[in-house]
Amino acid sequence: MKELRYKACNKTTIADAYKVSLYTLQKWLLPFEKRLGDYIGGLYTPKQVAVIVEHLGQPENLQLISV
Numbered sequence: 792m793k794e795l796r797y798k799a800c801n802k803t804t805i806a807d808a809y810k811v812s813l814y815t816l817q818k819w820l821l822p823f824e825k826r827l828g829d830y831i832g833g834l835y836t837p838k839q840v841a842v843i844v845e846h847l848g849q850p851e852n853l854q855l856i857s858v
Contacts, residue, residue: 797840801833805843808850819847841843 799810800808806816820827823846840856844848844855 795844795853795857797837797844798858799834799836799854800856801835802830804855805835805840805850808852808855809847810851823847 802813802816806813809816809819813820820843823842827835827842842854844850
């Protein structure tokens, strides 16, 4: 199976991928925000998105965050 590649995404896109509110996503990210790193320029890097998926599991709308 081909390895998934992620794209840089803002918080709203990630929340949409998981079909949750922005508020809920921010609560979910709190436990591992130190590992996640800074949210710079209004986007998470592809590596940061991979960390989010690693912790939260694959989102229902994976196509929103993958290349």
